[in-house]
Amino acid sequence: MSDAPLFNTITLIGVGLIGSSLARVIREKGLARRVIAGVRPGAAAETLKRIAITDAVIENPAEAVKDADLVILCTPVGSYGKIAAAIAPNLKPGAILSDVGSVKDLVLRDVGPHVPPGVHFIPAHPVAGTEQSGPEAGFAALFDNRWCILTPTPDTDPKALAKLHAFWEACGSKVEIMEAKHHDLVLAITSHVPHLIAYNIVGTASDLETVTNSEVIKYSAGGFRDFTRIAASDPTMWRDVFLANKDAVLEMLGRFTEDLIALQRNIRWGDGDALFDLFTRTRAIRHQIIDAGQETNRPDFGRGPGEGK
Amino acid sequence: MSDAPLFNTITLIGVGLIGSSLARVIREKGLARRVIAGVRPGAAAETLKRIAITDAVIENPAEAVKDADLVILCTPVGSYGKIAAAIAPNLKPGAILSDVGSVKDLVLRDVGPHVPPGVHFIPAHPVAGTEQSGPEAGFAALFDNRWCILTPTPDTDPKALAKLHAFWEACGSKVEIMEAKHHDLVLAITSHVPHLIAYNIVGTASDLETVTNSEVIKYSAGGFRDFTRIAASDPTMWRDVFLANKDAVLEMLGRFTEDLIALQRNIRWGDGDALFDLFTRTRAIRHQIIDAGQETNRPDFGRGPGEGK
Numbered sequence: 001m002s003d004a005p006l007f008n009t010i011t012l013i014g015v016g017l018i019g020s021s022l023a024r025v026i027r028e029k030g031l032a033r034r035v036i037a038g039v040r041p042g043a044a045a046e047t048l049k050r051i052a053i054t055d056a057v058i059e060n061p062a063e064a065v066k067d068a069d070l071v072i073l074c075t076p077v078g079s080y081g082k083i084a085a086a087i088a089p090n091l092k093p094g095a096i097l098s099d100v101g102s103v104k105d106l107v108l109r110d111v112g113p114h115v116p117p118g119v120h121f122i123p124a125h126p127v128a129g130t131e132q133s134g135p136e137a138g139f140a141a142l143f144d145n146r147w148c149i150l151t152p153t154p155d156t157d158p159k160a161l162a163k164l165h166a167f168w169e170a171c172g173s174k175v176e177i178m179e180a181k182h183h184d185l186v187l188a189i190t191s192h193v194p195h196l197i198a199y200n201i202v203g204t205a206s207d208l209e210t211v212t213n214s215e216v217i218k219y220s221a222g223g224f225r226d227f228t229r230i231a232a233s234d235p236t237m238w239r240d241v242f243l244a245n246k247d248a249v250l251e252m253l254g255r256f257t258e259d260l261i262a263l264q265r266n267i268r269w270g271d272g273d274a275l276f277d278l279f280t281r282t283r284a285i286r287h288q289i290i291d292a293g294q295e296t297n298r299p300d301f302g303r304g305p306g307e308g309k
Numbered sequence: 310m311s312d313a314p315l316f317n318t319i320t321l322i323g324v325g326l327i328g329s330s331l332a333r334v335i336r337e338k339g340l341a342r343r344v345i346a347g348v349r350p351g352a353a354a355e356t357l358k359r360i361a362i363t364d365a366v367i368e369n370p371a372e373a374v375k376d377a378d379l380v381i382l383c384t385p386v387g388s389y390g391k392i393a394a395a396i397a398p399n400l401k402p403g404a405i406l407s408d409v410g411s412v413k414d415l416v417l418r419d420v421g422p423h424v425p426p427g428v429h430f431i432p433a434h435p436v437a438g439t440e441q442s443g444p445e446a447g448f449a450a451l452f453d454n455r456w457c458i459l460t461p462t463p464d465t466d467p468k469a470l471a472k473l474h475a476f477w478e479a480c481g482s483k484v485e486i487m488e489a490k491h492h493d494l495v496l497a498i499t500s501h502v503p504h505l506i507a508y509n510i511v512g513t514a515s516d517l518e519t520v521t522n523s524e525v526i527k528y529s530a531g532g533f534r535d536f537t538r539i540a541a542s543d544p545t546m547w548r549d550v551f552l553a554n555k556d557a558v559l560e561m562l563g564r565f566t567e568d569l570i571a572l573q574r575n576i577r578w579g580d581g582d583a584l585f586d587l588f589t590r591t592r593a594i595r596h597q598i599i600d601a602g603q604e605t606n607r608p609d610f611g612r613g614p615g616e617g618k
Contacts (some may be wrong), residue, residue, distance in 0.1 A: 022504065027382050032530055036343050054411050063597065067532045074598075076503065077582075089408065100315055102531070118616060120349055127530050127531045128530060129531075130609040131595070131608060131609070132608045137608070138522055138612065141614030142614060144614045145614075146530055147527055147528055147530070149528075154502035157330055176527070185519055185520055185521050186525075186528055187528065188503050188518075189374055189513070189514050189517060189520055189525065189532060189533070190514070190524070190525055190528040190529055190531045190532065190533040191531025191532045191533065193510065193529070194510060194531070194533050194535070194536055195532050196569075196572060197506055197510065197569065198532070198535075198591075199572075199587055199588055199591050200565065200568050200572055200587075201503060201506065201565055202591040202594050203568055203590065203591055204498070204561075204564050204565045204568045204588050205498050205499070205594075206590065206591070206594055207564075207568075208498060208564070210494055211494055211495050211498055211499075211596075212596055213594075215495050215499070216495075216498065216594075217594070217597050217598050217601050217603065218456055218485070218601065218603065219436045219456055219458070219495055219496065219499040219500070220499055220598050220603050220604070221436050221437060221455055221456070221603050221604075222411070222436045222438075222496060222499045222500025222503070223500045223501075223503035223504050223507070223539050224498070224499040224500065224503050225595075225598050225604045226535055226536075226538065226539060227501070227503055227535075228505075228591070228594055228595035228598055228604070229535065229595065229609070229610065230532050230535060231588075231591040231592070231594070231595065232591070232595040232596075233592075234587075235584075235585050235588035235589045235592065236585065238584070238588050239581050239584045239585045239588060240581075242576050242584055243576070243579055243581055244574055245585075246577065246579070249576060250573065250576060250577060252513070253569075253576075254335045255513050255516075255517070256509065256510055256513045257566065257570075257573075258562075259471035259512055259513045259516075259561075260506065260509045260566065261506075261566075263505060263508075264559065264562055264566075267551045267552070267555055267558060267559060267562075268555065268559060270552055270555070272387075272548050272549075272552055275547070275548040275551055276544050276545065276548045276553075277547060278508055278509075279508055279540075279542075279547050280510065280544045281503035281505075281515065282508050282511035282515070282537070282540040282541070283540070283541045283542075283544065285511055285514075285522075285525075285526070285540070286440070286534075286537035286540065286541040287536065287541075288522075288526050289526050289529050289534050292526045292527060294527065294529050294534060295529070295530075295534045295537070295612075296612050296613070299439035299440060299441045299446070300439040300440070300538075301538065301610035301611070301612055302610070302611055302612060302613075303604075303605050303610055303611060304420050304605070304611075305450030305451060305453045305454075307446065
């Protein structure tokens with residue numbers, strides 16, 4: 001990399017957990033001369049002005065993209081089509097348009113038709129996050145050592161792709177190129193279905209008549225509390241993900257349920273060997289995730305003993 | 310509490326994660342004059358002799374209980390009946406016999422009939438643990454600020470109960486008294502079904518033909534990796550839990566699956582409002598668990614950014 005920043009102006013549309021982490025890392029690493037937040041008027045806009053992590057907060061996305069060399073959509077995926085239509089006339093020739101959404105095939109279909117000739121549209125998905133939301137939840141190191149998946153099409157300009165690749169590497173990410181439909185299948189099993197079953201068990205537990213909510217809360221250290229972390233993720237973002245990745249989620253969910261029914265049958269019929277075999281096999285995968293640098297090796301995620309008291 | 314230790318001799322039968330944590334906290338807090346490990350000959354026994362966290366390692370459980378005022382079964386629950394039969398003739402009159410198992414009704418039925426008159430049998434369950442196993446995985450602070458559930462019967466001697474209550478409080482726990490069958494229902498939803506669905510999704514993910522194991526591992530930070538923690542728990546212990554708490558697990562699992570099918574239908578028919586409502590409701594429960602002191606309030610369990618690289 002030369003001493004000049006990768007971009008003159010980067011505009012982030014929507015500045016929640018991911019957008020505000022981008023704003024911070026762009027500043028920290030000097031990846032652009034200017035970072036602009038393009039947001040709707042409201043509480044988040046006021047917070048952004050107060051915490052001042054961007055050079056400007058423009059409460060009109062179409063205005064905010066005018067000078068940008070890189071525009072990144074950081075709103076829930078369900079909003080992309082409308083935003084793309086609004087900003088398209090103001091996108092600069094040669095600019096790169098990208099996003100951070102957890103679904104990629106629908107993004108190509110929703111956004112693609114709005115993109116003017118001469119603008120390079122390359123969807124992206126940094127596989128990183130926490131259960132917290134909003135501009136104050138972000139931090140510059142969020143993408144450090146995490147994978148970012150780019151899903152170009154055969155028509156994508158190689159120079160623009162290389163520039164976006166370099167941008168994410170400069171943000172700390174490891175970068176992978178993938179076909180959009182395959183991305184959606186991979187994320188359905190590594191992210192979307194896990195979120196769905198976490199939301200689901202928390203719902204099931206809170207609806208019981210025989211066990212009180214207070215008991216669920218008190219004894220949650222038995223395992224349940226782990227699920228509440230991802231079940232505390234942003235509701236709008238996740239609603240949009242499930243609606244936008246319906247086919248892949250239903251496919252993976254079907255397999256999950258089929259396997260669960262088989263396991264239920266093993267329990268009903270007392271097949272201890274089948275249970276033991278599965279429980280032994282699953283143990284190995286965690287060790288591989290730790291070895292791959294994608295998980296802490298500290299027991300209990302490194303939560304301190306008695307933490308929270 | 311007076312200056313004298315609560316017990317003269319405590320014998321732990323089986324010394325894995327929980328037993329070795331007990332051995333350590335008993336020593337650290339001076340809760341007994343002597344702690345004895347009663348284990349089968351083998352690798353764990355050799356480890357125990359090497360790390361010397363007990364005053365003696367006796368490779369014969371029946372011998373190990375002879376002088377004990379408190380005997381705690383710390384082996385997988387499926388082994389209790391056989392162990393109880395073996396140690397019963399050697400239990401001292403007036404001794405307390407307890408355990409740490411995650412299922413309580415079957416324990417009453419498996420162990421109860423072996424308990425000689427004059428011995429106080431009081432099942433117990435400390436709701437604490439990590440995904441690691443074995444005598445070297447334990448630590449004295451494991452029970453700190455966690456709940457321990459005692460499940461006495463109407464016949465239980467109140468003095469013995471008070472003594473076991475005091476013991477667990479001295480170990481750092483908060484203590485609750487519960488009926489055994491109710492305990493099993495509460496733990497089915499707060500611990501057993503969460504473990505089952507974690508084991509299950511890790512199994513589903515590793516069996517896919519369309520997504521490679523290497524992809525599952527690389528992109529696990531999207532949520533999947535959280536589930537691998539509890540799916541790395543001890544296979545023998547968990548096999549026994551599901552076999553021993555069959556009815557309550559099948560009941561809770563039936564509700565979970567019913568709710569999941571309804572959620573699947575919402576996704577198929579694009580009912581975003583139903584998804585949004587559930588995802589909003591579940592968010593509140595995590596905050597209650599944090600407020601109750603049973604979970605860290607640090608984002609992402611406090612895992613460091615990019616941790617593991």
